[in-house]
Amino acid sequence: MTPCKNLLSVESLYKAFLGKKKGLSRARTPAIKAVNGVDLEVKRRETHALVGESGSGKTTLGKTAIHIYAATGGTIVFDGRDITQLAGRRLKAFRREAQMMFQDPTSSLNPRKSVSATISLPLRIYGNISSGQRKLRVEELLATVGLPRPFQYRYPHSLSGGQKQRVGLARALATQPSLIVLDEPTSALDVSVQAKILSLLANLQQEHDLTYLYITHDLAIVRNIATTTSVMYLGRVVEQAETEDLFSNPRHPYTKALLSAIPIISEEEKRHKPAEVTLEGDIPSPSNMPVYCGFFSRCQEKMAECQQVDPALVQVENDHWVRCLRFAHRREAERTPYPLTTKGQRS
Amino acid sequence: MNTTSRQSAQYKSGFQRAAYRFFRSPLSIIGLVIILVISVVAIFAPLIAPYPKDAISGVHFGNSFQPPSLAHLFGTDEVGRDVLSRVIFGSRLSLKVGLVVVTISVLVGVPLGLVAAYVGGPWEVVIMRVTDVFLSIPPLVLALAVAAVFKPNLTNSMLAISFTWWPWYVRLVYGEALSIKEEDFVEVCESVGASKSHIMFKEILPNMASTLLVKVTLDIGYAILMGASLGFLGVGAQPPTPAWGTMVSLGRVHLSRAWWLTTFPGLAIFLTVLGSNLFGDGLRDLLDVEMER
Amino acid sequence: MSQHILEIKHLQVWFHTIDGVAQVIQRAELVVEPHQAVGLVGETGCGKSVTAKVILGSLPVPPAEIKQGEVIFCNEDLLSLRVKQRKELLKQSMSYIPQDPMTSLNPVFTIRQQMVDLIKWHKCANIGLGGLLGLRGWTKNKPARKTALQLLDYVNIPAPEKIVDSYPIELSGGMRQRVLIAMALVGDAQFLIADEPTTALDVTIQKGILNLMEERIEERGIAILYITHNLGVARRLCARICVMYAGNVVETGPTLELLEDPAHPYTIGLINSVPKLTKESYVGIEGTLPDYLQPPSGCRFHPRCRYAEEICRNTPPSLREVGEHRFASCHMIERFR
């Protein structure tokens, strides 16, 4: 594999948050393993979707992958360079290449700063450009995201949700990054606005050769915009495949449940959904994860062994990976032509 | 995109909106008026006071203990000085105490609170533990203990009060900064590589400006009250300085003979504190600040 | 008189704000029949929650002002009833499931305390402070507790004996929403207003709640007004859908027909905005919701509508029949359908 095909590749990435401190002693509550050994490859100019419910660790993974959070373990290779241990000036230099757009339009803009101050902050930090040039660049960026020029003088409270997200996008584009992590950029918006933002994102990707890591819980969006998809559960990838493949042939019981839970609005859509699966119970707390399969408590297809073994992510078809004991078994029995490898072991 | 709809509506400006909310409450207006009157009196004290020379030195033994009359609206004291003039000059000292104490506290407390909340780690532990220690002695008691060590005068009492006051700002700023720190825009700034001091002072601090403003307004009154209390206990400004607390304390000796000696300076303290309280509370409503106390 | 359990006629609601009068609801029309689930669908700020508040009587008046209209519930006009009668009627016959399960339970009381009080209140009228202190008319706690357990079991809460003594903070969002549904089922209400009860939940949890509502509530024959912004959720649960835009009900009809063949341009735009599994293109709607302080003249959708003509700018349309049981308020329907 040439190093340049993947813009971002992440290998056995871990991110744990220390528990809360208990008073004066050094003891802490158990650490929360938000990201627990994830492998990920994001190809240039493509969109990779991270899907999961709240508490699945998808946002943490997104932030760790571009070094907003320092990884606890594993390696992150960006554009052929290992960025896992970057610090200081080199980290700062890397920052301009990977940006993030946040979920909450209100929280992601400083209410005390005008739109132009918000967008020009990255320009100030990186570019040695005059304030006149900066102003031009801000106007150019506003135009890129479809906002008229006078918006630069506005403050966030006078913007609608969609407009705020456009400002957030303009700020992310300011440093001309090659990768943008999009953390549920439309989940706070109405559908009619969401559609506009999604098509803007698609256009920008074409025009600026952008690569997206798109974090969402909405599978209908994933189906429409992502080339490849990882489904996350409890800090791990449970299934990873090309999006088409994932939707037409989901393997992991959790993926099936997620797909069957999508609310649809027409009969035709039903044909793209698997048979009805209803999950019981809630996602277990990431602070006391079981040593066996994390999905055991809610799984509809569980077997006795599932409570003893922690399954590995195995390849069941070309580039279709599943973390489920059923597939580990079947593959041995059927002697399928694909080599039985687990991710993280291959070189 | 329909961009003009919002601008074209007859929306009130931020100032009009604030003024509307402020003037809807009669209590805040009273507060504002009191503050304005006292400030004017303090600034123009030499012009307003009927007997400016009485403020400190004047001695007119023949004129002592005159009850309030047209010549002396607030009466005269044991050496015949005009109490009104002394109260008017006292407003200068009181406002000085309020402003100096609050300024020192803000200058010390705000950076410490920001560093404790944002930088965290050992800084947080050290700053907050020290703050806790200061906060666990009632301010008046600590101020008394500090004032006891120095020579009793106005400057030292201001320093003593400031010494007990800054931790309250650390605590306030710390709490505010901790919650603002959780906002996404702080993370955005980190992710584009902004410096710590930029984030603390340019991003976080402006977002607590209204909270601080309310706190400062309220605290000017409370600091004046504390200054007067120290004066009353005899560790503040010393006679013949016309400080209100000191005047109450001196007048107490002659309470049975001349009630006006204690009544009017005390009333002045009361009005000042009331004014800052009402005004501060009006500001709090207006700026939508949630705060204890 | 009529077979409707709820009928809203010509409802118009204004809000008096610092900036002027916001004409938030221009003309809301709504009918819910017994045992029927009706979805009230619209985007943020379209007035669907205000409509619900008018029915529940929880709209703060002022700043709000109900300019005109009738809300006929069980053959009584709620808007002309006295407060006390109205409360009594609502207590007897109406129930409510709120939007945010995380903040809708009192944090300092256990589930049992909250449910038992409610059950006791529904069992006997007019308790007052005396009843609070156990002085009169206060039913014993034990049967109330038993009812609480039964209800929790009824909404598929595992191990209700354990849950009943927990505080809300100990429960997950899905659990809390189930508890709130159980609380809504305490009285024998015939009508239920659900205000986006699954919006705050994950899809797999949402699915469980929707299943539950479908089974349990239909089992009891309760009519529902289900408020949501999600057409898919409305399709899942509701027999009919009312689409609201900018304070108007713009279209109403049987769910499947309305979604297959929308009549109003806004409904068409809304359906076209939803990303679909079939990978049909989604386009969104140009422009933003109008400013209620200066709403557009005529049809409120006309600035965003590509079929708009002179008449749309001048005359507000009213709902008219466009098919069997289907109504839409648009002047241009014949032109483009």
Add this chain to the structure above:
Amino acid sequence: MSGLFILKRLAYMVFTLIGISILIFVLTRVLPGDPARLALGPEANEEQVEDLRHALRLDRPLPVQYIWFLQNLVHGKLGKSLVTHRDVAKDILQRFPATLELVLVSLGLAVIIGVPLGIVSALHKDRVVDYLTRAVAFTGVSFPRFWIGIMLQLTVAYRLGLLPVTGRIGGLAPPHVTGLFLLDSLIALDFTAFGDTAIHLILPAITLSLSPLAQITRMVRANMVEQIHRDYVTVNRTIGMPETLLVYKYMLKNAFSATLTTVGLMLGWMLGNAFLVEQVFSWPGIARYGINSVLRNDFNAIVAVTLVVGLGYLVINFVVDLLYRFLDPRIRLEK
């Protein structure tokens, strides 16, 4: 879990107390001014001062002095007064109940009057009752404590002669059991002493309670008003919870537990304000003792009083924390 919390909280108290002792120690030894010289006055000669310095171990290095100071502290030795040469610990122990009685009675007054006022104000928000209550509350926090005390003395005691001007009791004190005269007189069934004590308490207690009363009213009002807009209140109201039950049970518990957090703080301020009130009413408590020590530069006594007040404040906050945990499950159950 709860036991662990208490232990941690106690450890924190000890830690803070050590902090206070260092603070006070540094204040009295490092800042300008020679305690020995101050204690003996300007007439004493150099030799006498030197002797006293040696006796107080002021000639040793600071850390040694601090260790010695801490050792004595642990054994309950607070040293001798430099002025009266009496045992400071004994003096304080003797005076502490008077202060405690004053503070507790004042707090009781403040709570009994303040909570209902706050509720009434919140339920009639923006109506005449509310404005009146708020005006009273603002006045309450703005009165200089010492001045309002003097004014009460002047009017109620001097002019009208209704109540005693100063002091804690007119006749004989009841037999010492707790040191709280109200309690002791009840134990001894001495109702004359009880009445006597109560009459003497009225003015100082009113003076001291004004500010906390105002604050409690404001807090209860603010918290109740906030409750009105909470989702669960709307929900309970719409599903038919009766108004009385909702207000007096459901909202009040929330509002009160939120108010409780500031009661600890308020008690701290009251301990401070007791210094003013005791001075005005010649109340024989530790605060008055403290002021006299300050005015006489009796630094052993100053250190002791400050430490005792600090300790009292910490204990109060400890109790309030426990109560708060008991009332609010959100704090208790947080993992």
